[in-house]
Amino acid sequence: MSLLELKNVSKIYGNLHALDHINLKVEKGEWLAIMGPSGSGKSTTMNIIGALDKASEGEVLLDGVDIAKKSARELTNIRRDKIGLIFQQFHLVSYLTAVENVMLAQYYHSVPDEKEAMEALERVGLADRAKHYPSQLSGGEQQRVCVARALINYPEIILADEPTGNLDEANEEIVVELFRKLHEEGTTLVVVTHNPEVAEVAQRTVVLRNGKIDHESINENFTGRIKHITLQ
Amino acid sequence: MKKRQMYMRMVTASLLRRRSRMVIALLAIAIGATILSGLVTIYVDVPRQLSQQFRSYGANMIITSSGEGFTQEDVDKAVSLIPKDQLVGVTPYRYDTVRINDRPVMAAAMSMEEAQKTSPFWSVEGRWPSAEKEIMVGESVAETYNLKEGKRVTCTYAPEADKTDKKKESKQEEEDIVPDNFIDFTVTGILSTGGKEEDYVYMGLKDMENLTGSPTVFDICELSVSAESKQLSSYADSITGKSDMMSARLVKRVTESETKVFSKLQSLVLLVTIIVLALTMISVATTMTAVVAERRMEIGLRKALGASNQSIVAEFMGEGLVLGAVGGAVGAVFGFLFAQAVSVNVFNSSITFMPWLLPLTIIASVIVTGIACLLPIRSATDIDPALVLKGE
Ligand SMILES: Nc1ncnc2c1ncn2[C@@H]1O[C@H](COP(=O)(O)OP(=O)(O)OP(=O)(O)O)[C@@H](O)[C@H]1O
Ligand SMILES: [Mg+2]
Numbered sequence: 001m002s003l004l005e006l007k008n009v010s011k012i013y014g015n016l017h018a019l020d021h022i023n024l025k026v027e028k029g030e031w032l033a034i035m036g037p038s039g040s041g042k043s044t045t046m047n048i049i050g051a052l053d054k055a056s057e058g059e060v061l062l063d064g065v066d067i068a069k070k071s072a073r074e075l076t077n078i079r080r081d082k083i084g085l086i087f088q089q090f091h092l093v094s095y096l097t098a099v100e101n102v103m104l105a106q107y108y109h110s111v112p113d114e115k116e117a118m119e120a121l122e123r124v125g126l127a128d129r130a131k132h133y134p135s136q137l138s139g140g141e142q143q144r145v146c147v148a149r150a151l152i153n154y155p156e157i158i159l160a161d162e163p164t165g166n167l168d169e170a171n172e173e174i175v176v177e178l179f180r181k182l183h184e185e186g187t188t189l190v191v192v193t194h195n196p197e198v199a200e201v202a203q204r205t206v207v208l209r210n211g212k213i214d215h216e217s218i219n220e221n222f223t224g225r226i227k228h229i230t231l232q
Numbered sequence: 233m234k235k236r237q238m239y240m241r242m243v244t245a246s247l248l249r250r251r252s253r254m255v256i257a258l259l260a261i262a263i264g265a266t267i268l269s270g271l272v273t274i275y276v277d278v279p280r281q282l283s284q285q286f287r288s289y290g291a292n293m294i295i296t297s298s299g300e301g302f303t304q305e306d307v308d309k310a311v312s313l314i315p316k317d318q319l320v321g322v323t324p325y326r327y328d329t330v331r332i333n334d335r336p337v338m339a340a341a342m343s344m345e346e347a348q349k350t351s352p353f354w355s356v357e358g359r360w361p362s363a364e365k366e367i368m369v370g371e372s373v374a375e376t377y378n379l380k381e382g383k384r385v386t387c388t389y390a391p392e393a394d395k396t397d398k399k400k401e402s403k404q405e406e407e408d409i410v411p412d413n414f415i416d417f418t419v420t421g422i423l424s425t426g427g428k429e430e431d432y433v434y435m436g437l438k439d440m441e442n443l444t445g446s447p448t449v450f451d452i453c454e455l456s457v458s459a460e461s462k463q464l465s466s467y468a469d470s471i472t473g474k475s476d477m478m479s480a481r482l483v484k485r486v487t488e489s490e491t492k493v494f495s496k497l498q499s500l501v502l503l504v505t506i507i508v509l510a511l512t513m514i515s516v517a518t519t520m521t522a523v524v525a526e527r528r529m530e531i532g533l534r535k536a537l538g539a540s541n542q543s544i545v546a547e548f549m550g551e552g553l554v555l556g557a558v559g560g561a562v563g564a565v566f567g568f569l570f571a572q573a574v575s576v577n578v579f580n581s582s583i584t585f586m587p588w589l590l591p592l593t594i595i596a597s598v599i600v601t602g603i604a605c606l607l608p609i610r611s612a613t614d615i616d617p618a619l620v621l622k623g624e
Contacts (some may be wrong), residue, residue: 043622052536052618073540080538087621091533095249096242103238108538112238133249149537 001064003028003156003188004049009058009068011044011211018044020211021058026157031179031189033199036208042192043161045208049190050083050159051075063156080109084150088162090142092134098145099130102152109153120148124178140171147178157188164198176201243550253526254551257519258559261597264512265563266570268505269593273571275501277583291323291350291454292483293468299477301326301449310471310478311455318458321349324450326440330387330433332377338432339387341440341448344368350456354429357381358421364438367417370430374422381419387433388414389443415443455480509600516604520552524612531612532620541613548609549602556601560594567593 004026011019019041026032034042047053048060051067054075060068067078079085084105092101102120103112121127124144134142143163150158160179164172176198183189191202199205206216247254295302295310307324323346330339344360358381361368367387369379379385417435424430437448457464464482471480524531531544568585575583 047618050536052621076535076538076540079536085536089621091529091536091621093530093533095245100238100241100245104242104534105537107235107238107242108534108540108543111235 002026002061003030003063005059005061006045006049006055007059007061009048009055009060011041011048011053012056017211019048019055022211022213024206024213026188026190028156029183029186029188030204031183031202032191033202033205034190034192034208035194035196035199035205036214040208041211042208044211046159046161046190046192049157050085051078052085081153082156084153084155084158086143086146086150086158086160086163088165090134090139090146090166092142092145092149094134097131097133098126098137098141101134101145102149105149105152117148117152120152121145123151123181124148125174138171140167140174143167143171143175144178147175147182151182151187155187157190158182160189160191162192162194164193164195172198239547239550242547243554246547246551247554253519253523254555257516257523257555258562260512260515260519261555261559261601262562262566264508264515264600265560265593265597266566267508267563268512268596269564269567269589270570270574271501271505271508271567272589272592273568273583273586274574275498275505276586277571277575291321291456292464293455293457293480294483295453295455295471295478295480297451297477298479301451302453302478303449306475306478307450307453310453310475310480313470313474314455314457314467320456320458321346322453322455323347323350324453326437326448327451328389328440328444330389330443332373332385332387332433334388337373337387339440340432340434341437342434344434344436347434350454351425351429354423354425356421356423358419361420361434361436364436365415365417366420366436367439368421368423368434369419370432370434371422371424372430373433374419379419379422381421383419385417385419386414387417387435387443389445413443413445415439512597513600513604516552516555516601517608520548520605520608521611524548524608527612528615528620531615532617535615535617536621544613545609548612549605552601552605552609553598556598557594559601560597561590563597564590564593 002025004024006022006024009019009022009024010017022041022045024045034045036042044053048055048068049062051062051070052075054070055068058068059066062078062082067075070078092098093104096104099114099117099121102117103114106112106117118127118130121130124147126141126144126148129137129141129145132141134145137145143166146163150160164175167175172195179189179191180201189202191198193199200219200221202219203222204216204218207214295307302324304324307322311319311322323342326341328339328341329336331337344362348354348360356368358368367385369377369385373379377385417439423432423434435443441448457467459467461482468480468482471478534544534547568583568589572583
């Protein structure tokens with residue numbers, strides 16, 4: 001059973017089909033990139049997978065459970081327990097320090113644990129910036145805090161929507177490197193990106209166009225842990 | 233770290249790090265609490281002061297004689313029926329006709345000290361008599377005889393006309409007994425009240441005794457009692473009942489207006505309190521709405537991280553309630569100062585600090601803030617994380 005499976009998923013705004021009968025499977029431990037032109041439905045897909053939004057039609061199976069039919073309250077619990085989110089605009093709480101921002105995810109998930117949060121910051125190389133406020137951190141550093149926040153609760157799947165969109169090349173590399181590490185540890189990753197360099201390090205790339213899957217490809221040069229994946 | 237610790241850290245961090253916005257909300261609450269606690273202080277404390285003030289509008293009980301007058305002893309006996317702490321002033325008066333420039337003038341004799349207690353509103357140009365051979369004259373008397381502060385005036389005592397006519401001999405006798413039937417007074421002050429008091433001259437009891445040659449017998453006694461009208465009339469009844477030659481009655485006009493003004497004042501304070509509470513609520517609600525709008529992204533993020541609606545409510549309510557408590561505490565202090573200033577300026581007396589008002593003000597402003605926050609926070613839970621997190 002796939003970790004995530006989209007069956008005939010559509011998202012309809014008025015008469016606009018932002019997603020039009022999408023079928024997509026993501027295996028446990030897989031690293032998937034989603035590409036496509038602006039407006040093709042990438043963020044919409046992410047929001048539906050991330051339980052932030054509901055599909056208009058179709059089934060969204062996460063761990064075999066259809067989350068398309070869940071109530072807002074149940075979706076909240078799914079986000080809390082199974083999803084790690086990373087955004088292009090970081091979205092850190094401005095009045096909390098780096099470590100407190102990481103602890104915020106723990107706070108809603110279970111109990112805040114400063115030691116564990118510090119370890120997460122260490123993993124992204126920011127142990128020395130733990131007491132800094134977001135405004136005192138560079139964009140790259142902020143995104144690394146977000147990565148730490150996304151991984152702190154060991155989510156089933158980490159979803160990143162344009163994680164490097166606001167970063168320069170050096171920082172982009174650092175974040176990609178972090179993804180690679182996460183993948184190696186067995187984390188399932190779905191990364192939306194415009195940037196081919198970020199996409200090509202993933203195992204597989206799905207390209208959307210006008211709300212449909214245009215094509216997909218397997219990255220032959222992939223050097224990561226899990227090799228055997230199939231096109232759908 | 234415990235969940236609660238993290239909660240407290242978030243609430244305080246949000247308040248302290250986002251000061252500028254919070255200061256406005258805090259200000260609104262503190263001002264509301266200031267006015268609230270100030271008004272409550274005035275509400276509670278001022279009636280006490282006002283009753284002192286209203287007593288200054290003169291005596292509220294008068295004892296008259298049903299016979300040939302009464303003595304100080306009679307007065308003391310009658311007054312003993314009223315508890316000492318409620319007794320503000322007791323002034324028995326003796327009236328007689330004296331002559332100035334051979335024309336009759338009504339003279340009142342009394343203890344000047346007591347009279348100042350029962351008639352504190354009397355406005356005296358100059359000063360009250362404080363020694364023998366000093367006299368205070370009513371304004372119309374002063375006009376008639378062209379008297380001024382510091383001038384001398386001679387009062388002679390003329391027994392009533394009928395007595396003189398019938399008993400010329402006796403008058404002769406009296407003059408023999410009392411060689412001193414005229415006194416040269418010094419005018420110490422001119423009294424103006426706007427009433428009939430201005431037709432009198434006022435001297436000490438001793439001078440009157442010397443002038444008339446007869447011991448003091450009082451005609452009426454004015455009392456100023458610190459009591460409500462019900463209690464007051466029961467005192468009057470018992471004084472009247474106890475003695476067969478004295479009857480006490482209330483001076484109605486003053487006591488009634490006293491109660492009227494009280495209840496008017498209290499309903500005014502109540503009205504202002506309600507308005508202030510409403511205004512505070514509106515401004516807190518407005519500020520909170522702005523705060524929620526400003527923090528839409530943050531709320532969306534928290535929800536994306538899995539925050540339930542209850543946690544969002546708890547966090548914002550926590551901030552609101554801390555503001556309410558701090559604003560309430562600040563307001564309680566300033567409210568006392570405010571009430572103090574009002575009291576000193578308007579009522580000329582200082583206010584006693586009421587310790588129970590501090591927790592009361594804090595609780596009240598916490599409740600008001602809580603209610604004011606309900607709607608804005610409600611709207612925070614409606615925020616759709618997918619929408620607000622989408623982009624700039
Ligand atoms: N809340 C909404 N209401 C109406 N239309 C929407 C809404 N959200 C998205 N859309 C529309 O759905 C389509 C897909 O949007 P989506 O955000 O998924 O695009 P995207 O692929 O993420 O684009 P970009 O690369 O610019 O982020 C767009 O045409 C967009 O205008
Ligand atoms: Mg997008």
